[in-house]
Each structure stands twice: as structure tokens, then as C-alpha cells.
Amino acid sequence: MPALPNSHEALLRNREYLRGRLAVLGPLDIAVVPALAESGLVMTEHYGLWERLQNLAGWAVAFGYDDPALTPAAADTIVVFLPKARAELALRLELARWLAANGARLILVGEKKEGIAGAVKQLKAMAPAAVKLDSARHCQVWQADDLQPAETFDVHQWLEWHPVDCGGIRFEVAGLPGIFSAGELDTGTAMLLESLADYPLTQGPVLDFACGAGVIGTWLQLYQRSNGQSAAPVDGLDVQSQAVICARSTYQRAQVSGAITASDGLSRIEGKYASVLSNPPFHTGIRTDTSMTEQFLQQVKEHLEPGGELRLVANSFLPYEELIRRHIGPVKVIAGDRRFTVWSARRH
Template structure:
């Protein structure tokens, strides 16, 4: 079954039946086929939906990237409202630069996801923005490009932030839409400030975001092989840039959970996600913990920080013989897990 925003979009399916359209961050893998226009291209910033969409068919229609290249021009585009409003602004700037003059630019999303207030961001490219449909607690807004559009440069949206944690000071690249954009989140700070001795060997930063933990590992243990993984193209881009800033030779990969991670690790570190878009979703972390056995080398350990309300301790104790809380605050617990069953 299609998501509510996609169902709303399908009510205007005739709009997308002809011409070159760009679909941005759809929340479903089948919506492209249902719109039934072979000239539709799809821009994905999330690797899970990208892989699922390619598996459905016509993989040549789909592109996974932090930014869409502006060398191809479209007659119209639809952006699915992201969780971050700053990411929405960046997407509008990127996508508008990919459109023909007077093209249509649409924004669809759930009301609770902020689509109504985000519609005003279309004012940057259009003198008139209209709500053209609403249903299923979602809204669809449309604008016609009639204002000058600047060339898009992703680096203009990047910022560098200074991390002071765990006895180190270093720089990290950040972009709108990446976890805790522009600052160090409390959970990751607790993890870095309370890390036990870092093991040597292959080290994994799972759900790496901008690369805060992975770069710390690389700086603290330069002889180790550090791998960082994330589902987000924006995070993968930032983690790679963060590694360059710190002159680190690390591997950064896009992965749906652990699906695209290869090999075994002497230690895994994570401040795992518990949201998919605006929806609370524990499945990514639960699947990660369940599948970790095949990725840990003998004697391998897991260091995980989580909000206290996320009751991961029972699941960790099912999978590890040793689970200890090595740091706690009123909001977070840092777990150290060893001897996987």
C-alpha cells in the first residue's frame, strides 16, 4: 500500500502522465510505476528506498546522490517533504536549478511533517503558490517557476563544525538533513567522552551521520581500518568530507542497515537512529542488533548509546553474554557489549 503522500499524489496522476518529471525522495518504491510515465526520473537521498525502487525495475530511472546534477532539465518536479525544513529549502534550490523556465514545482507531505508551513519556501522561486489538493492528513502545493533561479552548489550549503569531545578537537562537515546538523548531539558526546580503550583492527561506525564517531576513531587509532555506514546520501557525503578535512583514509558506504556492509569488525560503535522520517521506528536498530553476530570478529565488542526510554537492554542481553552500562545520564545510557552469543 502506498504511503499517504503518495496516495494524495496519485489523485493528480494525470498531471504527471506526460513530459519530463523529476520525483524527489518518494517514500514508496512502487509509485513511479503507478504514475506510468517512462520519462519520469527519480532522485533518492535514502538508500533503502533507492534499492527497493531499482529492484522493482527500470533502475536507469533512479539516482542516489546528495544532490541532483543540473545538466538535465525537466518540465516539472515533485518533492516529498523531508523532516528537516532546512533540507526542504536546499532541495527546492537544487531541484529548481534542474527545471525548465516556467516549469511546475510541487511539494507534497503530511501535515504533521510541516508541509503547510514549508510551502512558503516555494516563494523563493515563484510569485504564486497554491494548495491544489489535500487528503489523508496530507497536502499538495504547486508553484510555477517565474523568478530567477540561481545555479546550485552543494558546497554553499555545507558548514564545518568543531567537535570537542573525548579529549580531541577536530572539524566535521555538516549539511541540512544530516542528524543534528550544525552541532554535536548529547548522545554522541556521552559516547565519545566515556569510550573504553579503542580496539585495533576493523572498526565500524554504524549510522555515521556526518562522521563524528568514525573520524574520532580514525584520529585515535590511525592504524585501524575505519568503516562508516549510513542510509542517507547526505550523511555519506558529509562523512567523506569530514574524513578529508581530518586527512583520514577511511571507507564510507551507503547501506540499508547492515545489508551493504561487508566483513567482520573487532568493534562496532553507534548512536543508532530511531526515526524514519517523522515516524518513530525502532526496527533499524533492532535489526542491527539481531544481525550483528555475523559482523563481529571473535572477541568483538559493541558500544551503543541510546535514549533511556529506548529499552534496548533486553535485546542486547539476548544477543550478548556481557552487557554493561558504562555511563548514564537522566536521558541516555551508554552500553558496552561483549561475548556475542
């Protein structure tokens, strides 16, 4: 078996502290799951990991914080892996309390570079008697017994609403802990939106890849309406559960249309689009990782109509121009500065 992340190895060193019905929240590598127990509940926010977890016999699998597989008082031990966004830890700990049976045990594990020291302060605020079990592989493993169960849990109650104002179009966007750029319009997306005003899209169906909270699809439809144009639905897809929840909520509040789909890459998308838009992520955890975008560029041509346009914004230092040219067709820069570039390419 390939080497597991350090936090997973640290947990395996302490598996004797796992007892009764087990719930595992947020593993980065699913290989750790069957090594912990023969059965249990595992939750991941990543759709690709959720798909692969379906192959595990004996385990109930949940995609994100609103999956019906999550039920109250269902676990005697809850393992919480430290999420990459600190704000999400409070959400994950509250879910753990709701999953906890009477007398349940919580195990928190994470790497020092991920911020486990600060996370322990959050844990102790909830469970003052928490104790450190182990320090290994630059990680810490903490245990809190007799977890106080939560009576209710509804991720939609954690939604926060933030105003977006760009090009005279104003609306509210939903945010949840752990979602990219929650609460503000990031500079790259703003540049992409401005390019849509300066260089309008061809009429036809639109796809927003890695849609996040649904900002691009919402803005585009409201902008088209404000200019007396017919607004085509903008479908969105994202690999993360919180993003899917937020995008659907943003669309609903703004009264715009389009299907929001959970998908790892383009695997769940059928049909072709006149335009595909994206401000794709380039981080996995705390390291740069462009593999998802590279895979997207290899596949997206099959989902573009002949002559259809890919319009993508990214940090200017990322090596996307040659990939776009190779996989889509002639590419040009339509907006940019030292930090961000908007590329446009049309399918051959």
C-alpha cells in the same frame, strides 16, 4: 497494493497536473512512482529505497543530491515531497530548479503535521504565483508554473562546517540540510566518545554503524594519535546520502582514514571487526522506529571477531539491553544517566 502515505495519495488525486518529462524528489514509498508515469527520474536519499527502485523499468534513479543521474534541464514537471527536516526543503527546491527545463512546473506536496504551511511560504518566496491545487488526506498540493531554472547545482556548496570539542580533541565536522544533529555534538554521542577514553577499545579494525557526519570515527582516530597510539582506520556506513557526503568530507578535512559506505543495514559490509560502535537512529520521520537498530543487532554478530565488542549508546528508555544480550552476548552498562546509556557487549 498496501495503503500509501497520505501525501502520496493526495498526489495521485492530482496526477492530471503532471506533464512532460517527470522528476520525483523524495518519495517515502516507491509504489507511488510507477503509478505516476511510465518513465522519468526519481531521487531518494535512502539507500534501501534506491536499491528497490532499481527494479523499476523506464525510470532513472538517483541516490541523493550528488548522483550523476541528475542532469540539468531534464524535467518538465518536478514533484517535491516535503522532507522530514524543514532545513532540507531549500536544498530540494534548489535541485528542482536545476532539473527544470524552460517553462517547467513544480508540484509541492506534504502533510499538515509535517509542516506544509511553513513550506508553502518557502515555495512562494521562490515562486510567488504558486497556487493550491488540493487539500486532501490532511495534506496540501501546490503548483508553481514557469519555474525559474537554476544555472548550477552542487550539493558540496551547501556544506557547513561546525567545531566539535570533546575530551580535549577538537575538529570540524561537515553538515548538510537534513542530517541528524547538524552543527552540534549531541549528548549521546558525547557520552559514547567519553567512554572510549575511559574504556579503550581492543586493537583492531573498527566499524561505525549509522555514522552520520563521521564524528565518532574522526574523534577516535584523533584521540588515539594524541595519546601516541597507532590509529586504526574506522569504517563508517549510513543509509542516508547526506550522511555519506558529510562523513567523507569530515574524514578528508581531519586527515583520518576509513571507508565510508552507503548501506541499508549491514548488507554491503564484508569482513569482521574488532569493535563496532553506534549511536543508532530511532526515528522514521516523526515517529519512533527502532526496527533498523533491531535488525542491526540481529546481524552484527556475523561482523564481529570472536571476542569483539559492540558498544552502543541510545536513549535509556529504548529496549536494547535484552536484544543485545540475546544476539551478541553478556552486556553491561559502562556509562549512563537518565537520558542515555552506553552498553558494551562482547561476542561469545
